[in-house]
Amino acid sequence: MAATVLEIDLAALAHNFNYLKSKVKPGIKMLAVTKAFGYGSDAVAVARKLESLGVDYFAVAYAEEGVALRNGDIITPILVLHPQIGSFEMMIEYCLEPNLYSYRVIDAFIASAKAKQLHNYPVHIKFNTGLNRLGFKPGNEDNLLKVLKTTEAIKVKSLFSHLVASEDLDEKEFTLKQISTFKNCAKKMIDGLGYTPILHQSNTSGILNFPEAQFDMVRTGIGLYGYGNDPEKDAKLLPVATLKSVISQIHDIKVGESVGYNRAHIAKKPERSATIPLGHADGISREYGNGSGYVTINGKKAPILGNVCMDMVMADVTEIDCEEGDEVLVFGKGAPLPELAKKVGSISYELLTAISQRVKRKIINR
Numbered sequence: 127m128a129a130t131v132l133e134i135d136l137a138a139l140a141h142n143f144n145y146l147k148s149k150v151k152p153g154i155k156m157l158a159v160t161k162a163f164g165y166g167s168d169a170v171a172v173a174r175k176l177e178s179l180g181v182d183y184f185a186v187a188y189a190e191e192g193v194a195l196r197n198g199d200i201i202t203p204i205l206v207l208h209p210q211i212g213s214f215e216m217m218i219e220y221c222l223e224p225n226l227y228s229y230r231v232i233d234a235f236i237a238s239a240k241a242k243q244l245h246n247y248p249v250h251i252k253f254n255t256g257l258n259r260l261g262f263k264p265g266n267e268d269n270l271l272k273v274l275k276t277t278e279a280i281k282v283k284s285l286f287s288h289l290v291a292s293e294d295l296d297e298k299e300f301t302l303k304q305i306s307t308f309k310n311c312a313k314k315m316i317d318g319l320g321y322t323p324i325l326h327q328s329n330t331s332g333i334l335n336f337p338e339a340q341f342d343m344v345r346t347g348i349g350l351y352g353y354g355n356d357p358e359k360d361a362k363l364l365p366v367a368t369l370k371s372v373i374s375q376i377h378d379i380k381v382g383e384s385v386g387y388n389r390a391h392i393a394k395k396p397e398r399s400a401t402i403p404l405g406h407a408d409g410i411s412r413e414y415g416n417g418s419g420y421v422t423i424n425g426k427k428a429p430i431l432g433n434v435c436m437d438m439v440m441a442d443v444t445e446i447d448c449e450e451g452d453e454v455l456v457f458g459k460g461a462p463l464p465e466l467a468k469k470v471g472s473i474s475y476e477l478l479t480a481i482s483q484r485v486k487r488k489i490i491n492r
């Protein structure tokens with residue numbers, strides 16, 4: 127039995143899904159984002175639970191992530207947010223629906239769809255309303271419509287865009303501009319197409335902060351996993367992933383002795399260190415080292431001493447009543463992730479997705 131596990135609480139996931147659904151108007155579809163191994167939380171287990179709860183759509187970043195869901199018996203439609211031209215054949219084979227974000231990609235997908243003699247294959251068109259990451263700039267509608275009218279191999283299932291700063295109310299004006307820009311693009315497209323695809327623009331913070339951006343569907347990622355990008359919102363959600371380990375060994379450190387590689391920590395007073403089987407190979411980055419990060423033992427914070435090793439960290443337990451074999455929490459239930467993320471100069475998204483596949487996922491509360 128591995129000492130270090132990432133416990134995935136599917137009852138917490140269900141709570142978060144239902145909470146987020148309660149925040150959108152009735153009838154609006156829910157798309158669950160399960161890219162990056164379900165934000166580190168076992169995409170297939172997460173997707174199966176969400177499918178049983180009636181989710182309408184899934185999104186992944188890359189085709190292979192969609193294939194993994196299909197191999198896990200997921201039958202709900204799957205949008206691939208960042209498909210690569212080389213994976214179109216595989217996508218068609220597994221019924222994965224591409225985001226077509228440029229003329230290069232749309233032309234290539236039409237060619238693949240024609241070669242397979244497809245009819246009305248569902249595709250999604252993305253507009254770049256300010257993020258400058260993927261998508262057609264507003265103003266391309268007429269050209270796009272021309273391209274789309276050349277073929278019946280594909281059909282536009284949705285039109286979408288992505289918000290830049292939906293969690294930041296100081297950027298409210300910018301977000302409202304993005305919403306109206308998207309509305310405009312969508313209107314021109316709908317007029318030209320003669321039918322109405324699904325419209326969607328909101329991510330989790332969009333759901334929580336901008337009801338005017340709900341359109342026909344919302345896309346939620348981080349919220350499903352328990353985080354709302356601000357403490358007030360976090361309070362309504364439950365952490366799905368809890369990273370747990372144990373104390374392997376405790377050392378008494380004398381004044382002047384060092385702990386870990388390169389003697390990065392030198393004891394100025396008598397100390398006790400706890401060695402924990404979790405290192406940078408597990409996704410605990412070196413940024414956690416030298417007191418920036420901490421673990422939680424018996425309800426108390428134990429700062430990381432010295433450098434993070436590949437397979438271990440040492441934590442300061444001088445002031446903590448604990449013994450070898452005791453449980454260690456890194457983040458999740460009982461050890462709030464946003465607070466730790468802030469401390470190590472990161473965000474919840476990065477810490478969750480960083481946990482490597484060496485760490486066993488243990489599903490609870492199916």
Ligand SMILES: *Cc1c(COP(=O)(O)O)cnc(C)c1O
Nearest residue numbers: 159288329330345346347348349
């Ligand atoms: C990752 C992603 C999301 C999910 O965002 P959250 O902030 O995790 O809810 C939604 N839409 C797109 C296009 C994404 O890339």
